[in-house]
Amino acid sequence: MSVEVHIEWAGATHLVGHLHESARSAAVSFVYAPAWLGRADAFAIDPTSMPLVAGPLHSPALFGGIQDCGPDRWGRGLIERAVRKGVLDRKPYQDLDYLLALADTSRIGALRFRRSADGPFLAAGPTPVPPLVRLAALLRATDAIHGETETAADLRFLLGEGSPLGGARPKASVGLADGRLALAKFPKRDDIRDIAAGEILALALAREAGLTVADHQLVKAGRRNVSVITRFDREGGRRIPFLSGSSLIGLAPGTVGAYTLLADGIRQHGHNIAVDLRELWGRLIFSLLASNYDDHLRNHGFLMRAPGRWSLSPAYDLNPVPEIERSQTPKTAITEDPGEPTIAAALDAAPRFGMKLADARKDLRRIHRVVSNWRALGKRLRLDAKTLAPYATAFEHALADEAGRLA
Numbered sequence: 001m002s003v004e005v006h007i008e009w010a011g012a013t014h015l016v017g018h019l020h021e022s023a024r025s026a027a028v029s030f031v032y033a034p035a036w037l038g039r040a041d042a043f044a045i046d047p048t049s050m051p052l053v054a055g056p057l058h059s060p061a062l063f064g065g066i067q068d069c070g071p072d073r074w075g076r077g078l079i080e081r082a083v084r085k086g087v088l089d090r091k092p093y094q095d096l097d098y099l100l101a102l103a104d105t106s107r108i109g110a111l112r113f114r115r116s117a118d119g120p121f122l123a124a125g126p127t128p129v130p131p132l133v134r135l136a137a138l139l140r141a142t143d144a145i146h147g148e149t150e151t152a153a154d155l156r157f158l159l160g161e162g163s164p165l166g167g168a169r170p171k172a173s174v175g176l177a178d179g180r181l182a183l184a185k186f187p188k189r190d191d192i193r194d195i196a197a198g199e200i201l202a203l204a205l206a207r208e209a210g211l212t213v214a215d216h217q218l219v220k221a222g223r224r225n226v227s228v229i230t231r232f233d234r235e236g237g238r239r240i241p242f243l244s245g246s247s248l249i250g251l252a253p254g255t256v257g258a259y260t261l262l263a264d265g266i267r268q269h270g271h272n273i274a275v276d277l278r279e280l281w282g283r284l285i286f287s288l289l290a291s292n293y294d295d296h297l298r299n300h301g302f303l304m305r306a307p308g309r310w311s312l313s314p315a316y317d318l319n320p321v322p323e324i325e326r327s328q329t330p331k332t333a334i335t336e337d338p339g340e341p342t343i344a345a346a347l348d349a350a351p352r353f354g355m356k357l358a359d360a361r362k363d364l365r366r367i368h369r370v371v372s373n374w375r376a377l378g379k380r381l382r383l384d385a386k387t388l389a390p391y392a393t394a395f396e397h398a399l400a401d402e403a404g405r406l407a
Contacts, residue, residue, distance in 0.1 A: 001096060004117065005030070005066070007045060008110040008239040016045055016111075019066065021096045028096070029056045030063060043308035045111065046243065047269050048250035052308075062095040064247030068298075069111050070099035073168040081145070082155045103159075105129060106173035106181065108233055109242030110304075129175045130157070132228065135184060135221040142170035142186045169195070174228065181231040187224050193390040195319065196227040197383050201391070202290050202318035203229075205377055209370040210363075211282050214314040218381065232314045233303065243310060245300035257297040258333040259284050260352045269302075271309035274354055279312055281353040282363050284334065284346055286318075289371040289403060291394040293321045295332045320394035343402045365407040371395055372404075 001021045006013050017032040030050060036042055037054060044052040046065025051057070062070070071079065079101045082088040088101060100113055104121040106129055112121045130138060141157050144150040158172055170186040187196055200218040207213045215230035233242045249265040251257050259280065266276050280300075287295045294317065301313035334341045334349050343364070350360035370377075374395040378388045 003096070003100070003113050003115055003122075005045070006112040006114070006121070007241065008112065009241070010041065011238075013112065014039075015117075019096070019113075021094060026061045026094050027059065028062055029058045030066075031056050041307040043304070045241070046247055047308065047310075048248065061253065062099070064250065065243055066099070066111065067095060068242060068244045068247055069102075069107050069109055070095060071102055074170055075102065077168075078145070078155060078158055081150065082159050085150075085152050085155060087152050087155045087159065101159075103129075103173075108231075110233070110239035111241070129173050129181065131175045132177065132182070132184070132219070135174065135219060135226055135228075138172045138174070138184060139186050139221040139224065139226065142172070143189060145170065146188055146190075173231075176228075176230065179236075181234050183229045183231060184219075185227045185229065186221070187226070193322070194225055194383075194387045196225040197381075197387050198320050198391055198394075199227045199318060200225075201374065201378050201381060201383065201388075202292060202320050203315070204381060205290060205371055205374060206283075206286050206315055206318055208377065209282070209286060209367040211286060211367075212279060212312070212314050213318070214316045229316060232301075232316075241304035242313070243302045243304075245297035245302065248302055248310060249297070251297060256332055258336050260335045260349055262297055262300060263353050266310075266312070269308070269310050271305045271311040276312045277353040278355060278359075278363070281346070281350060281355055281360065282367060283315055285343070285364055285367050285403075286371070287331075288341060288343060288346065288399050289368060289395070290318065290374075291321045291323075291326065291397065292318050293326055293331050294319055297332065320391050322390055323393035323397065343399055343406050347406060361407060364403060368400070368403040368407050372400065 003019050005016045005019050007016050014036060015033045016036050017030055020029045032052065042052060044050050046063055049059060049063045050065055076098050079088065079098055083091050100122045103123055104112060114121050141154040144154050170188060172184050174182050174184045176182050185196060197218060200216055203213045203216045214232050217228050219226050219228050233240045245262050246257065248269060249261050263277055263280060266273055270276050299317045302310035303313045305311045331341050334345050339345065347360055350357060375388060
């Protein structure tokens with residue numbers, strides 16, 4: 001298979017190059033288009049695995065910067081069910097098949113794909129992004145997916161909206177009243193706690209602690225909560241190039257990585273380096289204090305703000321994990337050295353983030369003070385005691401005590 005890769009940039013859509021997939025394996029190759037290479041503002045769409053050079057680039061699997069545009073586990077599951085029910089007529093054999101099945105209108109970032117110069121951008125679909133007011137109908141469709149009672153209509157309703165941001169949780173793109181694109185993340189029938197409320201609480205705490213986070217709101221769909229996260233890769237109708245932290249530093253699939261490696265990537269490819277390094281260190285501290293264990297480097301994103309220079313995106317996917325569930329979700333390492341992530345280790349690593357110890361302690365005090373008052377903020381968000389109770393061990397634990405001693 002061969003597809004054209006385009007990108008929205010500087011007010012127009014440009015052909016960047018051609019992606020070729022092997023018919024016998026997952027191997028791919030990519031060639032930048034001569035017209036793109038000739039631009040004064042040309043940049044690599046993935047600076048690590050797809051450097052801006054003439055001639056073919058090869059990879060045993062889909063390049064990271066392109067894989068970032070593909071569906072997460074939830075989206076892949078939707079696509080597979082749609083094939084089984086005849087909603088889609090092409091069986092997804094490789095990662096590229098899954099990627100091309102996503103709706104072009106809601107695919108994250110600025111890359112777009114088509115099979116030929118006169119063909120539509122894939123996947124083209126007549127169905128517009130559903131408005132926020134249709135949350136209840138979307139939730140019913142996701143419930144049907146989990147109950148394995150979905151219809152072809154349910155799949156058509158949801159298909160293409162499986163975002164790469166958010167793992168296996170059910171979700172769909174929605175349109176806000178002001179025209180912005182957002183991601184609605186739904187509960188599952190077998191949830192034992194209100195995960196949507198926990199995510200909104202964590203995002204609100206992070207913002208109050210001075211970190212940059214995606215705009216968010218908690219919305220009711222019937223009697224259940226849905227977290228609605230505004231997409232940060234859109235400004236009006238303009239798409240912004242997106243890259244995950246894993247792709248920025250070229251992590252192999254399945255590799256967890258470390259915060260200090262991401263800091264090194266910011267030094268090499270960053271736009272506002274000092275600001276982003278300090279922000280990243282703050283997010284590290286927050287994740288430790290809020291038990292945000294699922295903070296692998298695909299859950300850190302970057303947006304292109306100048307040709308070839310990447311800035312941290314607003315934080316997303318902040319999910320406090322109660323103690324009873326933590327053994328299933330390992331924390332991202334602070335440094336390349338093995339060892340349990342601790343507040344002391346984060347302070348020791350502060351120079352890797354361009355920070356003096358005094359500034360690190362100042363940020364630690366601020367973040368610790370806010371997270372320690374999590375119950376008060378939860379009440380301001382109108383979360384009742386029953387909703388908040390399961391999160392006590394996510395915010396009150398040994399690392400929080402350590403932060404109090406070292407701040």
